[in-house]
Amino acid sequence: GAVVSQHPSWVICKSGTSVKIECRSLDFQATTMFWYRQFPKQSLMLMATSNEGSKATYEQGVEKDKFLINHASLTLSTLTVTSAHPEDSSFYICSAKHSQKNYEAFFGQGTRLTVV
Amino acid sequence: QKEVEQNSGPLSVPEGAIASLNCTYSDRGSQSFFWYRQYSGKSPELIMFIYSNGDKEDGRFTAQLNKASQYVSLLIRDSQPSDSATYLCAVKVGAADSGYALNFGKGTSLLVTP
Numbered sequence: 001g002a003v004v005s006q007h008p009s010w011v012i013c014k015s016g017t018s019v020k021i022e023c024r025s026l027d028f029q030a031t032t033m034f035w036y037r038q039f040p041k042q043s044l045m046l047m048a049t050s051n052e053g054s055k056a057t058y059e060q061g062v063e064k065d066k067f068l069i070n071h072a073s074l075t076l077s078t079l080t081v082t083s084a085h086p087e088d089s090s091f092y093i094c095s096a097k098h099s100q101k102n103y104e105a106f107f108g109q110g111t112r113l114t115v116v
Numbered sequence: 117q118k119e120v121e122q123n124s125g126p127l128s129v130p131e132g133a134i135a136s137l138n139c140t141y142s143d144r145g146s147q148s149f150f151w152y153r154q155y156s157g158k159s160p161e162l163i164m165f166i167y168s169n170g171d172k173e174d175g176r177f178t179a180q181l182n183k184a185s186q187y188v189s190l191l192i193r194d195s196q197p198s199d200s201a202t203y204l205c206a207v208k209v210g211a212a213d214s215g216y217a218l219n220f221g222k223g224t225s226l227l228v229t230p
Contacts, residue, residue, distance in 0.1 A: 036220075043204070043223065110158065
């Protein structure tokens with residue numbers, strides 16, 4: 001159990017367009033999900049905390065109007081990169097908190113975004 | 117900015133040897149520590165977590181925590197070529213009921229040579 005599915009695994013988009021990434025908890029409910037970004041040879045950096053039914057909490061330096069997060073159900077959070085630019089190209093990873101397994105967060109498989 | 121520091125490596129060890137990976141953290145109030153393994157292009161996989169000072173063993177892996185020195189390490193015994201990956205040290209941030217957001221180090225690249 002405790003599977004987190006992220007879709008798509010990779011996406012290429014044109015500069016100026018928007019891309020939506022989905023994060024689903026398949027076999028558990030996740031009131032809280034987290035979105036990370038990882039540039040090559042860099043650490044995972046927390047972008048925002050997504051809470052079901054409420055507004056996301058963004059980390060300092062992350063533009064909330066550019067990275068739109070929606071957590072409309074207990075099993076789905078979406079991250080939309082709006083007006084994407086080449087510098088947004090990165091590996092985006094979500095994780096979900098399992099309500100009954102408090103010792104770890106479960107990660108999705110990640111989404112490789114390339115903006116051309 | 118609360119930091120998690122790791123030597124980027126690469127750390128090269130021969131097959132069968134012990135690999136020792138180190139991590140320091142700046143937030144003295146940190147309580148929960150995690151080691152993840154990440155293969156290139158993949159998301160992190162949890163290896164171990166540790167809360168208490170001392171050693172915690174799980175199979176070939178041993179995590180060591182010294183809160184006074186703000187230091188956590190991971191030992192991998194009988195290293196295998198399949199252990200070659202980047203190892204990420206992570207520290208939980210936020211309050212106990214705030215979920216499990218993690219502050220990651222940049223990772224140490226481990227290469228186990230046959």
